[in-house]
Amino acid sequence: MKYQIKTRGLHCGHCDASVEAALLKVAGVTDADADHETNTVEVECAQDTTPESLTTAIESASENFAVVSIETA
Numbered sequence: 001m002k003y004q005i006k007t008r009g010l011h012c013g014h015c016d017a018s019v020e021a022a023l024l025k026v027a028g029v030t031d032a033d034a035d036h037e038t039n040t041v042e043v044e045c046a047q048d049t050t051p052e053s054l055t056t057a058i059e060s061a062s063e064n065f066a067v068v069s070i071e072t073a
Helices: 013-024 051-061
Strands: 002-008 029-035 040-045 066-072
Touching: 002 051, 013 029, 013 040, 013 051, 040 051, 051 066
Parallel strands: none
Antiparallel strands: 002 040, 002 066, 029 040
16 A cells, blocks of 8 residues: 655655655555655555554654645555
């Protein structure tokens, strides 16, 4: 399953790396690609990985990061 996540608060490559690392710790996530220029994150994961777990991972990576929306891609 693929998700496209719109975020707020990503400002640099370090932000991208922090979000990617947090997402890769979520059970079932196989790939994560964050882009601070567009404030989007693309995630590939298992069917049973929940959008809530992805939101928690992103928002836990920094108090400045927020999820605006999650859509299946």
